[in-house]
Amino acid sequence: MTTARRLPANLDRTARLLGLEAMDRLAAAHVVVLGIGGVGSFTAEALARAGVGRLTLVDGERVEPSNANRQLHALDGAFGSAKAEVMAARLARVNPAARVEGVVARYSAATAERLVPEGVSFVVDAMDTVVAKLHIIARCLERGTPIVTVLGAARRIDPTAVQVTDLCETHTDQLGKDVRKYLRRRHGIPATRPTGVIAVWSVETPLPTLALPGDEDGIPGVRAVEPGARRREPKCYGSAAFATGAFGLAAAAAVVQRLCGIAPRTQRVLSEPERRRRKKK
Numbered sequence: 001m002t003t004a005r006r007l008p009a010n011l012d013r014t015a016r017l018l019g020l021e022a023m024d025r026l027a028a029a030h031v032v033v034l035g036i037g038g039v040g041s042f043t044a045e046a047l048a049r050a051g052v053g054r055l056t057l058v059d060g061e062r063v064e065p066s067n068a069n070r071q072l073h074a075l076d077g078a079f080g081s082a083k084a085e086v087m088a089a090r091l092a093r094v095n096p097a098a099r100v101e102g103v104v105a106r107y108s109a110a111t112a113e114r115l116v117p118e119g120v121s122f123v124v125d126a127m128d129t130v131v132a133k134l135h136i137i138a139r140c141l142e143r144g145t146p147i148v149t150v151l152g153a154a155r156r157i158d159p160t161a162v163q164v165t166d167l168c169e170t171h172t173d174q175l176g177k178d179v180r181k182y183l184r185r186r187h188g189i190p191a192t193r194p195t196g197v198i199a200v201w202s203v204e205t206p207l208p209t210l211a212l213p214g215d216e217d218g219i220p221g222v223r224a225v226e227p228g229a230r231r232r233e234p235k236c237y238g239s240a241a242f243a244t245g246a247f248g249l250a251a252a253a254a255v256v257q258r259l260c261g262i263a264p265r266t267q268r269v270l271s272e273p274e275r276r277r278r279k280k281k
Helices: 009-018 020-027 040-050 083-094 130-143 174-187 241-259 272-280
Strands: 030-034 054-058 099-103 122-125 147-150 162-166 198-202
Touching (some): 009 040, 030 040, 040 054, 054 083, 083 099, 122 130, 122 241, 130 174, 147 241, 198 241
Parallel strands (some): 030 122, 147 198
Antiparallel strands (some): 162 198
8 A cells, every 4th residue: 555645744735735746846946046135035935935945045245234124034133144044044944854055155257157056947036236137147048047037126115016027028127127228238138029037026116215314324234335446325225025025925936836837827017108108098
């Protein structure tokens, strides 16, 4: 008599939703999450709770008190510790059967081979710098590695406005505009037609970031420009967990759906010209 295979209790409800074959696919997958902040921390945790068998979490920054409004690892006692390591320790408790590695490093052309090796099942780009996003997108397209890139989640307050589409369909997002433009200019990748890059973004018009008393003495969590450094002042945007978290959860859902072979719900997103025409009517 054959004994039926039983999953650990922590994966029971996911298995009842997705099925055992899907759970096997997730258990065999290796997902790299680049950027473990307000978006990436939610993505990583959702993937661990879904049953992804191997996760590599990459971030070069440390947990700061200003992260507490939106980042899952920003807890009392964690401030000053590396984000990637704190989140990896948290996820090891979420899903003890998973192999979770926290890598304290910044993604760049110099670190790409080490951080995103051949054979990765999926990459989630939750970074907020254009140069890094351009490099990982071009690298994944060249190697045929599936990738989700997350665009601007700051200055948004409406989680229901989040969209998951091909990168070519994005609008109302300055980060997305820059990524599309420089993919074409620097990497010869036109983003006016389907790219194969899954993008998580919002149709919500960004809100302004407000100044607060004491900003003149330095904004918490923002690194000061080194004396003599020729670069723009670092930006500090307002953000909230219910928006950044929605972006991160949408990215995790996109990964799980595709790893399991589940066709995501299709949703037609209005282009910018279409939106303008509708506003005039």
